[in-house]
Amino acid sequence: MNEQQKIVRLIDYTSLSGTESDARIRKLAAEAHSPLGTVAAVCVYPRYIALVKDAFVHARQPVLPVATVVNFPGGALPLDEVIAEIHYALQQGADEIDLVIPHSRHSIYFDYEQKLDFVRACRNESHGKVLKLIIESGQLSPDEIQRTCEIGLAAGADFLKTSTGKTSPGATPEAAGLMLHCIKDSGKPCGFKASGGIRKQSEARTYIALAESILGPDFVQPRSFRLGASTLLQDMLS
Structure with a gap:
């Protein structure tokens, strides 16, 4: 398996512009089975989950996991x-849920225990x-990042994810x-997803190398490491 094939199998192939059409979603589903291999999951708004799965079936392609977003993006x-x-989302057939934890200092869920209860309920x-x-x-300081990660780990999140991709950086x-x-x-079996501004193969390589250096090469598998991206696949194909 070459580097491009390795990267493709880690991608959550994403379309969350808010201006999607049914035709665009069907195209996204078709592209998810690429000449470089299949992506880890397709990530769309909840209203498009069933459409993605239907597109796989009609194209007689394997039905890939479909992820969606909630409490998104704010x-x-x-x-x-x-x-x-x-x-x-579950009624529509979602396999994976990408949940935004309250992060604004003006959120009604502002302290550790409230946020922990929030994530546990979800x-x-x-x-x-x-x-x-x-x-x-x-949007967070290093101390806030660490504290928020601790909440996710304590609540049993399967992945910690960097960003919605809707803010900078x-x-x-x-x-x-x-x-x-x-x-x-x-020491918990939690995965990691880098998302937000990852558009080039060189950028993907940076996050893969970082994960391998901290958690070892075996960590960089679709079950525990993802790259959220909308244009990375097309960059490699071109």
Whole structure:
């Protein structure tokens, strides 16, 4: 397996512009089975989950995992609304839930215990599906990043994810390194997803090397390491 093939199998192939059409979603599903291999998952808004799966079936392609986003992108919804979003996503057939943890200092969930209860409730509502916790690291100090990672780890998140991709900066090697060390120090089986501004093969390589240096080469597998990206695949194909 060459480097490009290795990267492709780690990608959550994403379309979250908010301007998608049905045709664009079907094209996304088709592209997920690329000449370089299949991606780890396709990530779309909840209303498109069923359409992605239908596109796989109609194209007679293997049905890949479909991820979606909740409390997205601002992380400011009350818990009951987020629970309703998760419930709807599961009804539509979501395999993975990318949840934005409240991160604004003006959020009603402002302290450690409140945020921990929030994530635990969402973990329970996800009914065993993969839960990726988006911490919006570019908006947090190093201490806040570490504290938020500790919440996710304590609540049983399956992945810690850097960013929604809707704020600047998105993913950074500095934040990723801190998050990966939090996972290592916890000793818990938690994955990591770098997302937000990863567009080039060289950028993907940076995060792969970082994860391998901290958690070892075996960590960089689709079950524990992802790259959230919308244009990275096309960059490699071109």
